[in-house]
Amino acid sequence: MSKGFLLVISGPSGSGKGTVCAELLKRHKDIVFSISATTRKPRPNEKHGVNYFFLTEEEFKKKIEENQFLEHALVHSNYYGTPRDFVLNEIEKGEIVLLEIDVQGALQVKKNYKNTVFIFLLPPTMDELKNRIIKRGTESEEDIERRFRNAFEELDFVGEYDYFVINDEVENAVRDIEHIIEAEKLRVKRHSDIKKKVMKKEER
């Protein structure tokens, strides 16, 4: 049987990773979305084990100590993390697990788990990146400038990734990622029994 793998889709703010991942999950019902753990309070429509695993700060910190996260971060005094067990169980079943994450998080995952395919999503131009950051409309000019500078600097980390995808149109980016997924399924290293597979069919 084929082993699954962790698919990390990452990139700076404005690369459009949220939109691309949503479209990918819509089209491929077999891809499992990696559910994060968090210490922030659930919103009214959110369910434990569906949107997030909601943990107390104490529970979260215990899991950090036990090395139970592939990555974690403290954002506006709330913890967020990717639970190792959830991801590894799904992969063990042969599933492809999708993790949408920022660049800092992806670099943490890279240190913690080898069986991962890393995709760096890029905006087509720096102008377009700025447009996308501005379009969110929720931030001050200062925040926009800070996000833009961060995004610019984060482009340097593309060398740490396996693949890059330029997100000029969601359609094109999703198609590129689909090629990568199909190719990665055919990797010899994910299959321990290729010869047996061909031989077994003969014995039917």
Next chain:
Amino acid sequence: MSKGFLLVISGPSGSGKGTVCAELLKRHKDIVFSISATTRKPRPNEKHGVNYFFLTEEEFKKKIEENQFLEHALVHSNYYGTPRDFVLNEIEKGEIVLLEIDVQGALQVKKNYKNTVFIFLLPPTMDELKNRIIKRGTESEEDIERRFRNAFEELDFVGEYDYFVINDEVENAVRDIEHIIEAEKLRVKRHSDIKKKVMKKEER
């Protein structure tokens, strides 16, 4: 600019690599077929530099000494080899160069050139492999048995390859290879200037 790469499509007799490569080249006019050098005499319709590079035995042996082949072999007292210069020049131009070759040849290429994507083509079953070898109709029972045994043993080398593709139908095998090609074009390691690419567009 993207660097090209060498695409090795290989597998035992009966895997159908000839048919698959012909179909791939028919559909993708941009893929460059790796032209072999040989010491055998040209047939009436064959042209130097198109079907083969026709060399004298002396010329061929000199090139072997100068390490000018990515692989070479002596078959029925004729030499055959893959000229390093031809392949490297095309790759330098950004082209994908396709080399269709047997398993022993692929293993030689692996030792001699790093920038290669290795695909192992498999028959769907051992029965089908035997059928395909028999269907050639040109060989004695003894030859068929020998080819079948060789093919069976060569399946063990799949672990040396990057990808495997099961050739149940040419259509499916070609589609799988197309996914691999598109994914490999998006490999970060083949692009030295991804950040620059995004920045340059801005300056237009």
